[in-house]
Amino acid sequence: xxxxxxxxxxxxxxxxxxxxxxxxxxxxxxxxxxxxxxxxxxxxxxxxxxxxxxxxxxxxxxxxxxxxxxxxxxxxxxxxxxxxxxxxxxxxxxxxxxxxxxxxxxxxxxxxxxxxxxxxxxxxxxxxxxxxxxxxxxxxxxxxxxxxxxxxxx
Amino acid sequence: xxxxxxxxxxxxxxxxxxxxxxxxxxxxxxxxxxxxxxxxxxxxxxxxxxxxxxxxxxxxxxxxxxxxxxxxxxxxxxxxxxxxxxxxxxxxxxxxxxxxxxxx
Numbered sequence: 143x144x145x146x147x148x149x150x151x152x153x154x155x156x157x158x159x160x161x162x163x164x165x166x167x168x169x170x171x172x173x174x175x176x177x178x179x180x181x182x183x184x185x186x187x188x189x190x191x192x193x194x195x196x197x198x199x200x201x202x203x204x205x206x207x208x209x210x211x212x213x214x215x216x217x218x219x220x221x222x223x224x225x226x227x228x229x230x231x232x233x234x235x236x237x238x239x240x241x242x243x244x245x246x247x248x249x250x251x252x253x254x255x256x257x258x259x260x261x262x263x264x265x266x267x268x269x270x271x272x273x274x275x276x277x278x279x280x281x282x283x284x285x286x287x288x289x290x291x292x293x294x295x296x
Numbered sequence: 297x298x299x300x301x302x303x304x305x306x307x308x309x310x311x312x313x314x315x316x317x318x319x320x321x322x323x324x325x326x327x328x329x330x331x332x333x334x335x336x337x338x339x340x341x342x343x344x345x346x347x348x349x350x351x352x353x354x355x356x357x358x359x360x361x362x363x364x365x366x367x368x369x370x371x372x373x374x375x376x377x378x379x380x381x382x383x384x385x386x387x388x389x390x391x392x393x394x395x396x397x398x399x400x
Contacts, residue, residue, distance in 0.1 A: 176342045181359040218363045237361060241326075245361040251353040251372070255311065258354075259369035263324070263361045 154267050162215050181244050186236055186271065189244045195233060199273055202227070202281035207272050208259075209287050216264040216289040225256035227276035231257050234275075239268030240283075301395035305381045312375030312399055314346065316339050316368045325358040340388055341366060347382040348375055375399050 179201045180192040187197040204226035223233055233256070234247040245262045256274070264270075269284040302317040318341065325338025344356040346368075353372045368383075375381075377399055384394030 175355075176357055181357075193382055220367075222369075240361055242359060242361070244359055246359065247357045248370070249355040249357070251351070251355075252352045253348070253351075253372045255371040255373060257369075257371045259358075259367070260356075261363035261367050263363055 149155060154192040177247070180247070182242055183244065184242060186238050186243045186256070189236060189242070190273070190280075193244065193247065194273070194275065196280070197290060199282040200272070202283055205272050205274055205281060205283035207283055207285040209270050209285055211286070212288045212290065213264065214290055216266070218261050219264050219270075219287060219289070220261050221270055222259035223257065223272045223274075225272070225274045225276070225281075227256060227274055227281060229277045230254070230256045231275045231277075234260060234273040235260070236271040236273065237264045237268055238271060239267050243271075301383050301385070301393060303381055303383055303395055303397035305375070305397055305399040307375050307377055307379075307399045307400050310373055311371055312348070312373075312379075313371050314369065314381055314383075318366045318368070318383075318385060318393070319366070320363055320366060320385075320387065322360065322364045322366060323365075325372075338388060340386045342388050344368060344383065344385045346370065347380075348372060350382075 143261045163232060180189055183189040183192045190197040206224040208222035221235055226232060230250050232247055232249050236243040237245055248258045267288045270287050271282055271284045273282045300319050305312055307316045320341050321339055323336045323339040327336050329336055338360055340360040341358050346354045354370050379399045380396055381399060382396045386392045
């Protein structure tokens with residue numbers, strides 16, 4: 143119960159301040175490419191605009207998201223994305239209800255196939271959104287994942 | 297801190313599948329230490345570079361929402377048995393690790 147209340151409280155706002163504070167200590171020179179603003183953006187639309195310059199994306203059936211319908215542990219949600227587009231530049235994973243929805247963004251090299259798999263944390267039940275940038279266009283697909291235990295805490 | 301990266305790369309026909317497990321706490325900066333009540337500062341991997349024979353195949357940019365001891369898998373075209381796969385990461389504290397493995 144204690145953990146649950148903490149999770150709710152931390153989602154509200156204090157969390158962001160801490161994240162920003164920690165970010166200031168980061169040696170940014172080493173990681174010039176890391177899109178700090180996109181990772182700290184609140185809400186899917188903000189994260190999308192920061193990352194791609196626009197919150198709009200075309201829904202695509204060529205993107206397949208493999209994730210559990212019900213995740214028993216929100217701290218470890220396996221997500222695999224398969225995209226059939228040609229010329230994929232990047233694949234990003236967003237968890238819609240997380241305080242900062244952007245989980246990961248993968249820049250694909252010329253030989254990389256449209257597939258990535260990783261494990262993400264999800265604060266609560268929400269959509270997992272896969273965003274694929276290919277040929278200058280932005281495509282997306284989403285899948286609902288029900289979380290029974292929150293994972294934002296760790 | 298254990299800085300190991302476990303890599304398994306297998307070539308099948310003209311496609312190579314790489315699976316990697318990294319050892320990292322991936323603290324979000326939101327969690328509190330149960331004993332002291334203090335917030336554990338954010339500590340997470342920000343960038344993972346994957347190279348095949350020295351050519352960048354994939355660069356992963358991660359936020360704190362990636363699970364503890366991160367798992368990453370990807371595929372790429374080409375790659376033969378014995379080729380080198382190198383994976384390296386840098387976290388938000390400037391720590392880093394890298395590991396090389398051969399495609400099997």
